[in-house]
Amino acid sequence: MTDRLVDARVPRDLHAFIAGLPKAELHVHHVGSASPRIVAALAARHPDSKVPTDPEALADYFTFTDFAHFIDVYLSVVDLIRTPEDVRLLTFEVARDLARQQVRYAELTITPFSSTRRGIDEGAFMDAIEDARKAAEAEFGTVLRWCFDIPGEAGLESAEETARLATDDRVRPEGLVSFGLGGPEIGVPRPQFKPYFDRAIAAGLHSVPHAGETTGPETVWDALTHLRAERIGHGTSSARDPKLLAHLAEHRIPLEVCPTSNIATRAVRTIDEHPIKEFAKAGIIVTINSDDPPMFGTDLNNEYAVAARLLDLDERGLADLAKNAVAASFLDEPGKARIADEIDTYTADWLTP
Numbered sequence: 001m002t003d004r005l006v007d008a009r010v011p012r013d014l015h016a017f018i019a020g021l022p023k024a025e026l027h028v029h030h031v032g033s034a035s036p037r038i039v040a041a042l043a044a045r046h047p048d049s050k051v052p053t054d055p056e057a058l059a060d061y062f063t064f065t066d067f068a069h070f071i072d073v074y075l076s077v078v079d080l081i082r083t084p085e086d087v088r089l090l091t092f093e094v095a096r097d098l099a100r101q102q103v104r105y106a107e108l109t110i111t112p113f114s115s116t117r118r119g120i121d122e123g124a125f126m127d128a129i130e131d132a133r134k135a136a137e138a139e140f141g142t143v144l145r146w147c148f149d150i151p152g153e154a155g156l157e158s159a160e161e162t163a164r165l166a167t168d169d170r171v172r173p174e175g176l177v178s179f180g181l182g183g184p185e186i187g188v189p190r191p192q193f194k195p196y197f198d199r200a201i202a203a204g205l206h207s208v209p210h211a212g213e214t215t216g217p218e219t220v221w222d223a224l225t226h227l228r229a230e231r232i233g234h235g236t237s238s239a240r241d242p243k244l245l246a247h248l249a250e251h252r253i254p255l256e257v258c259p260t261s262n263i264a265t266r267a268v269r270t271i272d273e274h275p276i277k278e279f280a281k282a283g284i285i286v287t288i289n290s291d292d293p294p295m296f297g298t299d300l301n302n303e304y305a306v307a308a309r310l311l312d313l314d315e316r317g318l319a320d321l322a323k324n325a326v327a328a329s330f331l332d333e334p335g336k337a338r339i340a341d342e343i344d345t346y347t348a349d350w351l352t353p
């Protein structure tokens with residue numbers, strides 16, 4: 001935890017508890033996790049890039065006027081990843097940053113279309129992420145799994161390519177567990193992606209589209225109805241529809257809540273206006289996630305601190321949040337039980353005088 005990320009309104013001992021708490025991260029983007037250290041390493045390989053490497057300048061560069069501006073900046077970082085070695089470096093170093101925060105398990109959202117369309121060979125791309133996944137598990141003990149997402153604004157060509165890469169047994173990577181849909185929502189209706197989600201689901205993948213981040217609750221309904229979503233990425237605008245809140249609670253569809261992201265992209269005006277409390281009150285399974293942490297000046301530990309303040313949680317409440325993420329993950333049952341036990345043991349030890 002860097003001092004920059006210590007919310008002074010959360011007691012120091014709660015920050016310390018969070019820092020050591022074993023956690024699972026269910027909504028974090030591969031390229032969006034490139035820290036200043038990783039950006040600098042990639043920019044050294046590709047000095048023609050327009051992405052600044054100085055941490056101060058990078059913080060300015062990562063200040064967004066709206067969601068569209070965020071996507072423009074995001075794509076400039078995508079342009080830094082040009083070779084399979086870049087992909088491996090990014091993936092392994094992201095795992096290192098997660099492990100430092102005691103993340104035991106992470107589902108990393110990867111957009112293979114953005115890399116293959118920029119000329120990276122698909123087989124070499126899959127080998128790079130898989131090699132990094134195995135090396136990270138061996139070195140840090142952090143288990144990584146992949147969600148391949150369609151960058152919806154790039155059109156149905158990107159959906160076709162993503163579905164092919166996710167379902168063709170000759171290319172799909174062993175660590176792939178889910179299928180998603182990201183990018184802007186405005187002007188990108190969810191129902192058109194149904195055939196691609198049908199194919200991914202038929203191939204055994206879980207459905208985890210973004211929905212209701214920058215558009216209204218009708219997009220969340222569309223994600224549930226047409227894309228058979230098992231979890232919703234963000235789902236922020238669900239708070240505007242009581243029937244939807246009840247549906248999410250009754251059908252135990254978890255929300256992947258990313259509080260700081262919603263402020264950084266200006267989807268929500270201020271952190272105190274974030275609807276996370278309404279989700280919890282409605283009985284929805286809330287999971288806490290970081291989305292694109294360095295781009296939003298946050299990390300997963302800070303997101304737990306934000307949630308502790310907004311939901312008025314103590315150590316046990318935070319441990320329950322961490323266990324929500326483990327239970328909502330696509331890890332196998334023995335793996336889930338192992339991390340849940342670790343959370344319980346850590347919490348009991350912490351609370352023992």
Ligand SMILES: O=C(O)c1cccc(C(=O)CC[C@H]2O[C@@H](n3cnc4c(=O)[nH]cnc43)[C@H](O)[C@@H]2O)c1
Pocket residue numbers: 029032071074075078109110111113114115117149150151152153154182183184210213261291292
């Ligand atoms: O790669 C391209 O060439 C390309 C062309 C047109 C459009 C796109 C995209 O829309 C890429 C969007 C990209 O953003 C990722 N992402 C990261 N954080 C978020 C988020 O909070 N909400 C939605 N999307 C997000 C997503 O994974 C896409 O890869 C690309």
Ligand SMILES: [Zn+2]
Pocket residue numbers: 027029182210233291
């Ligand atoms: Zn996201």
